[in-house]
Amino acid sequence: MAKVKITELAETILSEFLSQNKLELYNVEFVKEGKDRFLRVYIDKAQDAEDEYVDTDDCELVSRYLSEKLDEEDPIEDNYYLEVSSPGLDRTLFREKDYKRFRGNEVEVSLYIAYEGRKKYEGVLIDLDNGILSLAVTPDPVKGKTKEKKGPERIDIPFEKVAKTKLKVVF
The missing domain is CATH 2.30.30.180 (Ribosome maturation factor RimP, C-terminal domain)
Structure with a gap:
């Protein structure tokens, strides 16, 4: 599956789930580094969330959910690593x-x-x-x-x- 379609699929899978958990998708990228591929998902707290910052529990929750859904659909032919994190303090602004x-x-x-x-x-x-x-x-x-x-x-x-x-x- 093409990189764009993989990132779009991840966005589609996560959209409602993130909203229900007062999170939002900050960015998704599917990249090759050396011989390894990475699906990187960056999440942030929604504007109306009580907490200001994403914590490890949020990342774990999203990682488990997305991993399960991707395993069901199996859209990525090659082996890859799934990484879910916050955009960080020095975040890049995209949108x-x-x-x-x-x-x-x-x-x-x-x-x-x-x-x-x-x-x-x-x-x-x-x-x-x-x-x-x-x-x-x-x-x-x-x-x-x-x-x-x-x-x-x-x-x-x-x-x-x-x-x-x-x-x-x-x-």
Whole structure:
């Protein structure tokens, strides 16, 4: 079965089950690493859940359910490893709703091609709207000038230039 169909099947199998357990699907990927294949499922707490974070019990619950359903249907011809986890503190943002949910958080953005002279930005996520990713970034100090502290500046990046956006872990 094709990678896309496997991920879509996992999404279909899990949809109602996750909803009943106040969880949501964050991402699914079916990848080959070396000679091994992995079906990776990332789950998150639903917005209306009492707990804020996914724990090992949630991962175990989803793993057992999905494993049982996949064993019944047996859609994957090759051997593979099933991994269920949370997206983590430094999660990658995939969907527009991820960007909306994490407005006000610090992010690291990597671009496919340079925009305004840079391929990487760090700043506070303002919004993703109408194909524009807006960040509040602190400008780089200009060499040879006095280190005058400037406040954050807004930058609007066309979303098609964005390769990856991750939450920045701040301690």
